[in-house]
Amino acid sequence: MMTNLLQNFNKIWLSIVAVNLLLVILIPDWFSRESIVDFLDSLGVFALITYVVVSLARAILLLPITPFIIAGAITFPDMPGIIWIISTIGVVVGALVVYSFPSLGNYDKYVEGKHPKAVGYLKQKILGEYAFWIIIGWSFFPAVPTDAICYVSGIANYPFKKLIIPLLIGELPIVTAYVFLGIEIGEWLRL
Secondary structure (H helix, E strand, O other): OHHHHHHOHHHHHHHHHHHHHHHHHHOHHHHOHHHHHHHHHHOHHHHHHHHHHHHHHHHHHOOOOHHHHHHHHHHOOOOHHHHHHHHHHHHHHHHHHHHHHHHHHHHHHHHHHHOHHHHHHHHHHHHOOOHHHHHHHHHHOOOOOHHHHHHHHHHOOOOHHHHHHHHHHHHHHHHHHHHHHHHHHHHHHHO
């Protein structure tokens, strides 16, 4: 049973991601900051628990964490420290999930077989002497998904312990800015 599940893992996961992407394209309002805030508001006392679970699980579906950080700050404006901690833990958990994913279902072998030059180039960068700075820069730049650098690091067998420090150095200022941006947006919306 477990062997069969692992053999079909790629198909299952890719199907879930495809459905998710289709929903994002067809019904983008479901994944907007406003709909996330409305959903959390409707949960009452269970909102914070739901927010924690969703923030930790969003990487499985390759959802970016940015709307969740901003929505959490809008929904819980009196708890910026808690939202910051939850979001930071979400970044670490997301990084671990995406970093670990390539080895499941031999997806890394599939990607390397399909795109040997691109994977080789990215591995060279990750395993090079400037990997620390490349990871910080990639994580800090908000226009690129941090999950991509985690995935490439997993394929390159770059140690997770060496990945997480520069990843957090790059992500923490962005997470902080998103928390305070969310609080400001929330104040503006409440006027």
